[in-house]
Amino acid sequence: MSMIHPTAIVDPKAQLDSTVEVGAYSIIGPNVQIGARTVVGPHVVIEGHTTIGEDNKFFQFSSIGAAPQDKKWAGEPTRLEVGHRNTVREFCTFNLGTTQDKGVTRLGNDNWISAYVHLAHDCQVGSNTIFSNNAQLAGHVEVGDWAILSGYAGVHQFCKIGAHAFVGMYTSLTQDVPPFVLVSGNPAGARGVNIEGLKRRGFTRPQIDAIRAAYKSIYRNNLTLDEAKAALAQQQADAPDAAQHIGAMLDFLGSATRGIVR
Template identity: 55%
Template sequence: MARIHPTALVDPKAELDDDVEVGPYTLIGPQVRVGAGTRIGAHCVLEGRTTLGRDNRIYPFVSLGLPSQDKKYAGEPCELVIGDRNTIREYSTYHIGTVQGGGVTRLGNDNWMMAYTHLAHDCVVGNHTIFANNAQLAGHVQVGDWAILGGFTVVHQFVRIGAHAMTAMCALLFADVPPFVMAQGQPAQARTMNYEGLRRRGFGPQRIAAVKAMHKAIYREGLTLEQAVARIEALVDAHPEAAADVALMRDFLAGVDPQRGIVR
């Protein structure tokens, strides 16, 4: 049976799986579903159509599933969906989606979300990401797997951050950050690729070499984005081990909004 502190207010219609723990003074609304093994700390608020998977750790004063801060939101049945094994630290705020953005704000699995992080409406965050303190996403932002956002990173609406990318502290993003890129500044600029992070994740020398070649094509040879994509696609012949990495970059660049562009 779920272990609920006597001071917590859990609506009878809420669905809490086995081994869920709910701390003191926490409020859980009627449309909330929580998977087995999840622990929810004191003074949290879980409202709206909010679903949490298994084995999440929610620290005190977290707010999940409240209406978005989009003035267009008019009470439509939108959702917040959180996967498994996420750590969400104090004072983080994640809102439900909007009809205009597909209706769902989504956080994947195995993410490490530090204090005061914010996911606005319709954001989609992948797996194994790290958000340092006060990393803030505006609406409709997409973040790929294994991305790392430095403390106080601020991301403009509709911006995309590719897999394995990294931002420095206080980065201000108005443009997309391609996979593997390290970005810094206000506004952020591309500095290098996240080579050390890739090595720690098991990328071998050949894959690292392909990432270096992609960085050169995008940032060092004066090519247009279309020309860079063509150059990147040709890397598979020389680096067959990096075929998936090349495809990841190619597909990301194919989806860049010409008016927004990428960090330069």
């Protein structure tokens, strides 16, 4: 039995694994590749140079791989890449990249993307993230693994959100968020460490304590950013069990381009 509904329109040039399901009235363009066991619900449009991996689920009314909302885009063959085992709920919009950046918008693996989420051009989203309803990313945003964006969170273009960070509901984010940090408000402010998330992911008490100490060096000890970096370097040496995690915070501070939420 065919896995493609008779009302769906699938371009003959599209490359779909034989196990892909396509629902009623969905449209699949000629430059689309879709991996095994992915399910495309009804009324979904997938277009552009879009590659989708295995075991994904796209719910109804999403627009995947449409042209970037960028006036500089002139039809270049930029791309969208979606990994494996992602859940994409209703009315989501994922755009292609632009030649002004990496030329590709990426979504990793095992992400939970709720309804009305927008991933703009050139966004780079890691794996195991959660985006609640109406979370919105402007262009060129980077989101690390295990990060959580609550409902209606809005992220300014070129911002970076570190791994395991948590962005609260209705937060307006215009600066970078270091790994493990919980931010909320409009404008956003740092509210502590995402301790509950770290516990759920198996971080040990000594590791969490070391991350909290690093957080205090950045946010609570009245240090300049350079002084905080020096403090983190010392803490990294003193806490071998958490050295990798403190190192991730230190590396992030060195690469922040818009300044960090403080």
